Amino acid sequence: MKKGFKSLIMLLIAACIFFSSVTVGNADDGSEKGYTYNYDYWGDIQYSPDAYSTVGVYTSVELKLDKGFNNATGMYVHGDTVYICDTGNNRIVKLQRTNTNTFELVRIIEYINGDIDVKTLSGPTDICVPEDGYLYICDKGNNRILKLDNDLNYVMEFTKPMDATFDQSTAFLPNKLEVDGAGRVYCIADNVNKGMIKYESDGTFMGFYGASEVTYDWTDYLWKKFATKAQRLALKSFVPTEYDNLYMDSEGFIFACTTNVTEAGIDNGTDAPIRRLNLMGKDILIENGNFNVIGDIYWGDAGGYKGSSLMTDITALDNGIYFALDKVRGRIFGYDTQGNLLYAFGGNGNLAGCFKLPSAIEHIGKQLIVLDSQNASITIFNPTEYASLIYKAIEEYDAGDYDASGATWQQVKALNGNYDLAYIGIGRALMRQGKYKEAMSYFKLKWDERNYSKAFKQYRKEWVEDHMGFIVAIFILIFILPMLTRKIKAIKHKIDVAKIFQD
Known part of the structure; x- marks a missing residue:
């Protein structure tokens, strides 16, 4: 009897293991892998279907280069053309995307034509190609920004500003740049913490742009008041933080990111790793989400690093959605125009879709490209059905097609029932359709107090008019x-x- 009972128990355990393994095997939506995730209202991690799938990882072998990338640090996309700053090899690699999965080498940019003394590049760190087709290159090792035509003929250069506001004892080391429609150049230079260096199209220095606010600790401030001269010299000065990278979006505003943040500054909100700067250099980034735009809100020791996310680059789609690249944990964070985290994915490692030391992110359409300087490769990501539906719902709402947007958000909710933004998106669509009471129920489910208040105000007004x-x-x-x-x-x-x- 006892032996038979043990056999029955073993059979039940085996059945449970079998059926649970079958369930996990069929759940190939990313939620079991933990590759893509988000945070709910309470700050809990909610895994989701994958937003992006890896098309491929391309090294010098796949790209048919004569040698591998060496500390590649910059990347720029112009149409279907991808420029990669192969910094350690003193060159820029120009690639052409021929289809979704194929890139072909167009040329290697190493030499400059024209009346110029130094005709070679030295440690180029960034490149920008505006609509007029000119090439602007941060030729860091040669302390200059070059402007070339499409045939690599020398046009002009931007050098160290000979101005009292610029420390003349500091070497001019241009690191990143952007160029607006009028030909004005915005440059991030090493050891310059006054903001971006701004030039007119003719090379005239126009001052500094987008200087970040000075942040300091009150305890240090009070200590300096009572410290001796030697103690004060030993303390760090209160200076603005330097930017790491920038990106000009389709509206002409400049996204800027910095890794010069502290855990305390992130916690109390004084440090802003991502900014969106207007023409006056003021930060106009909207942060209406449940959490600030900081990347991960929990800082374990994933990737062997303990601390906040460090955003090394940023890119923005035409629909306003932008992506920030965390260099320490190899993660990509996608945000909408309101600062809501749409999804996060990536990681450190050798697997496809993970990175060793990501240094740049760009996009062609909605396809993402990530440059890994340590792995000497670029990784191509395509949006999945899940991400495509999210984009579609957002774009339909922005176009005023609220019925279609609500229906698309219902499809998103069907794929991921834990996705807060799907419920909020349905609620916003209903609110635009004048269905305030129904909208309130969706906002209430996901604790969206801001939109609930708006819907309630309209519902109250409507009820009063009807009664x-x-x-x-x-x-x-x-x-x-x-x-x-x-x-x-x-x-x-x-x-x-x-x-x-x-x-």
């Missing part, structure tokens, strides 16, 4: 009728006590 007759009747019954009754009783009382009626 105005009833409200007036109640008002008459409660206030006017008692007043009339009292008035009638007073008149009756006067009549009753009048002498004319007492004779």
